[in-house]
Amino acid sequence: MLQAERLTKRFGKVVANNDLNFTIPDGTIAVMLGPNGAGKSTAMKSIMGLLRHEGSIRIDGMDTSTVGAKRLIGYVPEMPSLYPNLTVDEHLEFIARAYKLTDYRDYKEDLLRRLQLDDKKKKFGDELSKGMQQKLSICIGLLPRPKFILFDEPMIGLDPHAIRELKNIFQELKAGGSSLLISTHIIDSVEGFWDQTLIMQSGRIVANVTHESLMASGETLEDLFFRLTEAGEETT
Amino acid sequence: MNLTLYYLGHTFLNGLKKIFRTWVAFFLIFIVIMGLLGGVVGFSIGHVIEQRERTETYEEATSQEYEENEEEAVEESETKRGGSFQTEQAKKALLALPLVIILVTFLYAIYTADKSGTQIFNMADVNFLFTAPLHPTAVLLFRMNMQMGAKVVASIYLLFQIPNLVNAGVSVPKALLLFLAWAVNLIMCQQVGVLTYTLLTGGKKKRLELAKRGVIAVLLLVAAAYFFFYRANGNNYLAAVSQFFGNASWQWVPLIGWLAAFCIQVIAGDLGLAFTFLLMTIGGTVLLYVLTSRLPADFYEDALPGAERNQAVLERKNTGKSEIELKVKRGFLSRIFARTRKNFSHGRGAAMFLMRSLHDRRYGYLLGMFTKTCNTYLLVAAGLIVLNYFAIKSGWTTLIIYLIGMGFIVFLRAFGNPLAEEMGHDFIYLVPERPAKKLLFSLASGLVESVLNILPSYLLICLVLRPDLPLALGGFVLLMVMDLFMTITTAMISLLLPTQLPDMIRSWIQMIAISMTLLVVVVFAAVGVFFGGLWGSFILLLVSMLLLSALFFLPCPYILARGRR
Numbered sequence: 001m002l003q004a005e006r007l008t009k010r011f012g013k014v015v016a017n018n019d020l021n022f023t024i025p026d027g028t029i030a031v032m033l034g035p036n037g038a039g040k041s042t043a044m045k046s047i048m049g050l051l052r053h054e055g056s057i058r059i060d061g062m063d064t065s066t067v068g069a070k071r072l073i074g075y076v077p078e079m080p081s082l083y084p085n086l087t088v089d090e091h092l093e094f095i096a097r098a099y100k101l102t103d104y105r106d107y108k109e110d111l112l113r114r115l116q117l118d119d120k121k122k123k124f125g126d127e128l129s130k131g132m133q134q135k136l137s138i139c140i141g142l143l144p145r146p147k148f149i150l151f152d153e154p155m156i157g158l159d160p161h162a163i164r165e166l167k168n169i170f171q172e173l174k175a176g177g178s179s180l181l182i183s184t185h186i187i188d189s190v191e192g193f194w195d196q197t198l199i200m201q202s203g204r205i206v207a208n209v210t211h212e213s214l215m216a217s218g219e220t221l222e223d224l225f226f227r228l229t230e231a232g233e234e235t236t
Numbered sequence: 237m238n239l240t241l242y243y244l245g246h247t248f249l250n251g252l253k254k255i256f257r258t259w260v261a262f263f264l265i266f267i268v269i270m271g272l273l274g275g276v277v278g279f280s281i282g283h284v285i286e287q288r289e290r291t292e293t294y295e296e297a298t299s300q301e302y303e304e305n306e307e308e309a310v311e312e313s314e315t316k317r318g319g320s321f322q323t324e325q326a327k328k329a330l331l332a333l334p335l336v337i338i339l340v341t342f343l344y345a346i347y348t349a350d351k352s353g354t355q356i357f358n359m360a361d362v363n364f365l366f367t368a369p370l371h372p373t374a375v376l377l378f379r380m381n382m383q384m385g386a387k388v389v390a391s392i393y394l395l396f397q398i399p400n401l402v403n404a405g406v407s408v409p410k411a412l413l414l415f416l417a418w419a420v421n422l423i424m425c426q427q428v429g430v431l432t433y434t435l436l437t438g439g440k441k442k443r444l445e446l447a448k449r450g451v452i453a454v455l456l457l458v459a460a461a462y463f464f465f466y467r468a469n470g471n472n473y474l475a476a477v478s479q480f481f482g483n484a485s486w487q488w489v490p491l492i493g494w495l496a497a498f499c500i501q502v503i504a505g506d507l508g509l510a511f512t513f514l515l516m517t518i519g520g521t522v523l524l525y526v527l528t529s530r531l532p533a534d535f536y537e538d539a540l541p542g543a544e545r546n547q548a549v550l551e552r553k554n555t556g557k558s559e560i561e562l563k564v565k566r567g568f569l570s571r572i573f574a575r576t577r578k579n580f581s582h583g584r585g586a587a588m589f590l591m592r593s594l595h596d597r598r599y600g601y602l603l604g605m606f607t608k609t610c611n612t613y614l615l616v617a618a619g620l621i622v623l624n625y626f627a628i629k630s631g632w633t634t635l636i637i638y639l640i641g642m643g644f645i646v647f648l649r650a651f652g653n654p655l656a657e658e659m660g661h662d663f664i665y666l667v668p669e670r671p672a673k674k675l676l677f678s679l680a681s682g683l684v685e686s687v688l689n690i691l692p693s694y695l696l697i698c699l700v701l702r703p704d705l706p707l708a709l710g711g712f713v714l715l716m717v718m719d720l721f722m723t724i725t726t727a728m729i730s731l732l733l734p735t736q737l738p739d740m741i742r743s744w745i746q747m748i749a750i751s752m753t754l755l756v757v758v759v760f761a762a763v764g765v766f767f768g769g770l771w772g773s774f775i776l777l778l779v780s781m782l783l784l785s786a787l788f789f790l791p792c793p794y795i796l797a798r799g800r801r
Contacts, residue, residue, distance in 0.1 A: 045540075050536045052537050067369045070367065081362070085246070085247040097238055097239045140364065
């Protein structure tokens with residue numbers, strides 16, 4: 001379970017995240033929605049321990065910046081960046097060493113095959129297209145079989161096959177008890193498989209809804225999003 | 237360590253694989269083979285000449301005379317090769333050099349410690365290592381080890397300086413040991429920079445200002461110590477510099493003094509003592525490493541902007557574009573003197589490559605003149621005037637200072653490439669004009685920039701040092717022709733080299749190519765001295781550089797027409 005309490009991040013006078021409080025239970029696919037500049041990526045980076053912040057973020061009771069917590073968390077960044085002089089296969093081997101993985105080879109082959117990278121294993125990082133880089137980035141994020149995975153705009157640059165495969169992977173991870181937090185500003189990309197949605201605007205969480213509660217209200221996620229974010233714009 | 241070795245090994249081998257996919261591999265192999273052949277041929281010829289001389293000497297002299305001659309020959313040979321120096325003064329000056337170099341690089345590492353933990357990472361490190369279950373200190377040490385390795389490998393070009401050291405009276409094994417000292421110095425300085433960063437940071441950037449203030453304090457302390465030394469010994473300023481920095485007492489200063497003492501003992505020939513100092517330095521550096529590994533580090537947030545910037549540079553390079561950050565920064569004075577942008581043509585067609593740079597210069601800098609490069613040259617000129625003041629008191633002539641100044645300007649110019657900006661953008665390929673015309677206007681732009689950059693400082697030097705008028709004018713013409721020559725040479729090389737090539741290899745190839753072409757120029761200059769003295773040398777120097785420039789320019793339009801590779 002991931003728990004954020006009073007999460008606040010300031011860059012000088014700018015408050016990028018303002019008093020965020022949320023909980024994501026195990027086996028949940030959570031989505032973080034928001035317009036550009038809402039503070040989604042900042043929140044993601046704070047959860048990953050990349051930014052100094054106020055408040056606490058815990059996974060299974062451990063502070064997410066600790067080594068123990070990082071064993072449980074996977075991260076797929078918004079912008080894939082690879083080592084130019086390592087091949088696809090070597091990237092995964094490198095990560096396996098960084099996480100001290102032992103039984104990973106079959107899973108690695110499976111991930112490469114599903115994301116159609118199995119014939120690109122000898123390609124160097126700087127020889128891959130943006131889409132390929134994103135696919136490898138996803139493989140790297142999933143290889144340590146983390147209990148909680150953060151995806152920052154994961155669909156960008158992916159081809160239709162990869163998007164379908166990734167959605168299947170999301171479902172499998174959930175079925176396996178893992179939790180996911182997917183940050184995006186494209187509502188269509190997460191329609192149909194989410195359990196919980198956090199809608200952010202101007203650094204704040206303006207809505208924290210479950211799929212069931214929204215279904216019960218009769219409103220679609222898109223309607224809710226525009227109602228909250230456009231109302232915010234009007235008031236500001 | 238497992239992670240570090242895996243990354244290091246694969247990155248190195250894959251880097252080599254990439255090079256061997258391009259024609260550059262043939263060039264490098266050619267250089268190595270030619271070097272080996274040259275060595276074998278040179279050794280054989282030397283051996284044959286030595287044998288012949290010995291035979292002739294043996295035939296001509298009696299056995300006693302022969303023995304005397306041989307002793308003299310051995311002494312003479314040892315004087316040349318064995319580590320002695322032609323003059324005592326040169327020896328003292330050389331002994332002061334290691335400490336000065338080590339001290340400067342050491343203090344610079346501390347001064348720029350704020351960058352040690354923030355500028356060395358790339359986005360892949362952020363995405364894969366910052367998020368991995370690793371202690372931040374382990375991540376910092378991982379990247380620091382890579383940086384140290386890269387710096388040592390990158391400094392291999394210094395091996396080209398071995399012939400110069402041999403000419404200065406240092407034997408080849410000793411020169412190699414001095415190269416080792418430089419490698420140890422690089423590692424030590426990297427270590428000190430990271431340790432300073434780790435000690436002082438912790439989320440509070442302002443603490444790093446302490447490092448800068450500390451360095452300034454140390455510099456002031458050294459300057460004061462030098463001043464008192466000078467007053468106490470009653471020497472002239474320059475002799476005091478060599479005596480002060482060549483003083484044996486420095487060997488008691490940990491790390492800096494030990495490494496300098498290693499160099500001095502190598503030069504003096506006491507290898508036992510030298511290796512003791514080397515072991516002490518390595519031991520001290522290892523201790524710093526262990527200390528760094530035990531300290532908690534908190535740098536992830538500080539490293540993010542630097543990593544993003546490094547990623548942007550990498551992406552630009554991969555698309556074959558310049559990694560130079562292009563923006564005109566307006567200083568305080570420039571803003572005051574800012575002009576309205578009117579009545580100034582940006583040029584049409586290929587002329588745009590000349591007019592655009594003039595436009596940027598006119599409206600971006602104080603009086604359209606004082607760019608960063610121009611100010612650097614002015615700083616050098618001011619330094620030379622100060623040096624001249626002290627040097628005259630120490631018995632040096634103004635001509636020597638003038639020549640040092642010329643050397644400095646050429647040295648600084650060799651670092652830059654005025655065409656890099658144009659070559660790094662797509663416009664040079666896209667503008668619908670003949671490639672030769674586009675290149676000529678770009679060259680004109682580079683030349684005008686150089687003239688404007690150098691002119692103020694050159695005038696200042698000439699006004700103060702007052703060299704002969706023909707010498708001053710000739711010197712300026714020489715500088716400009718050399719500028720054109722270097723611009724065309726670097727432009728041709730940058731057009732020829734594949735864009736994916738690692739920076740280190742690019743630098744090596746550029747350096748080898750420029751050294752080779754300069755060798756040709758020097759031969760011309762030597763022939764000129766033989767036929768017409770100083771002015772003969774000057775004229776042949778100009779002619780050779782202009783001819784080579786024309787020769788190197790010829791293939792450039794064709795390469796440009798072919799497009800970026």
